[in-house]
Amino acid sequence: MGSVQLNLVLYSAEVILLLTLLFSLVVSMLSKNRALTLFTALLGLGLAFIDACFLYQYMPQFYFTSQLSHDNFSLFFKLFFIVISAFTLLFAYESKEIDQSRFPEFILLTLSVTIGMSTLVASINLLALYLSLELVSIVSYALAGFRKENRFSNEASLKYLLYGAAASGTLLYGFSLLYGITGSLNLYSISAALGSAYMEPFALYAILLMILFGFGFKMSMVPFHMWAPDVYQGAPTPTAAFFTVAPKIAGIAIFIRFFFTVFSNQTTTPGQWDAIPYLNWPVLIAILSAATMTLGNLSALFQKNAKRMLAYSSIAHAGYMLMGIVVLNHSGLVAILFYAVIYALMNFGAFFVVGIVGNTYKNEDIENFKGLGWKSPLLAIPMAIFLFSLTGLPPLGGFIGKVYLFWALVEQDYYWLLIFAILNTVISLYYYAYIVKEMFLDRPQDKTQVHVSPLATGILVTLSVPLVILGIYWEPLYTYLSSSLRFIVTP
């Protein structure tokens, strides 16, 4: 097979996504049928998923003149993002916040972000990394302001835009300095150049901070989190669910790839890394991780709006996931991937329930959940599963995810961070359990019925049942994720 053909085959999942995007737009223009458009898009996502599964048979390699890397790490995240965007489209189909006639536009924007994220996790060159990051960011600004007439949605998109553009500008300046001191755009050449000569620590720290601004913005890490609550609250609920899961996990994925390739060296022990000399970034990340979870959880305590509460909780969960990076070893990274899968299920599910309840009440106040367990148990029981799993109570998936993260800390004797994490878990129990209490222990205030369509029931079951199963039997997923960590391929 020729080299151009091979490159295109390795990139075929994204090509299929691109064709899906165009084709579903054409279908929507010809038929004006929303269900048919959704079906076309889901069919395309399914094809892309199957295609990405088939790509496992190719050897790990660099392609497109060493711009992108084909390895298990990027393939896992491709599959992950395809599934998440399929759920997002179903959610948008159910939600009343997305105008029926503008549903094709939503598909267009969501699939563009998905293409950006799939390319982002595979990129090993600063140019490809920056371009795909901007594809994710710029389209996300439009997605946040999807409800043009809604003032909150406008405000969300403006805040996202200003913070995001400032973050990516600073990231770009950091990249330019990194290019200056190493003379290369390829992550592996940069790593080699950093290892071969003495570098001024001051310059390295300046670059680190600038790059941290760009990546930290994507995963809403303190102190770059200020936009997150407003954006997640103001954006339409399907978009908010998508943002709290997909771009955030993409940010963590590229953070792992970048920092473990450029700012660390593999030690002689397999599955263990060391930070490069003169740059002690793991300690910085440890402090920021503790700050992120504490601030997220403490702010979530006082929220009256369910979406804003979940927004703060998603900040806290980014803090938990950062803990796995700090330990700089294989088990920490597997714990992050495992937690990312669980987090996607439970957080998306919680947003989905909030969106369905919001369809009836036209707002997302926590008051609306009063007595929901009596009115529609079909909605309240999955919600209870999602919330308890977010807290990390056994026997749900969230518990296993937290145990793996905590265990990675124990192995490396990071006890102070472990204590922070455990205290935060206890704090988070209060506000998650508060909603459960409202749903089951309080009597309904009004007679408003919350309508749950069969499709919504199906989505709730597909999100909540895996959480229960993964709480009991998680071994296959863990084994698969361990094999997904081969992102260091030798050129």
Place this chain on the structure above:
Amino acid sequence: MMTIGLFHYLTVSSILFALGIIAILSRRNAIGILLGIELVMNAAGINFVAFSRYVASDLSGQIFSLFIIVIAASEVVVALAILLRIYMNRQTIDIEDVGEMKC
């Protein structure tokens, strides 16, 4: 006669970067903030071209700066569309007046 070297380019770009950050932090008008962001991006562009000429042995930095110009343009297109929406709904683009969501 003084020859222009890497140092001079870096001075210009760091001044631009600092001015951009100051504009982002101090402006109240959303267009002003966008201008600051443009300054930051162009400072990075100057850096890339200068480093490509004096440090690296290839042209990748210059290609990167071309992409920066394109990205900056597309970012501004989306930004102005959003600002137009906000102006239609609120008759202002002063960021201090836009914030309504508070806990």
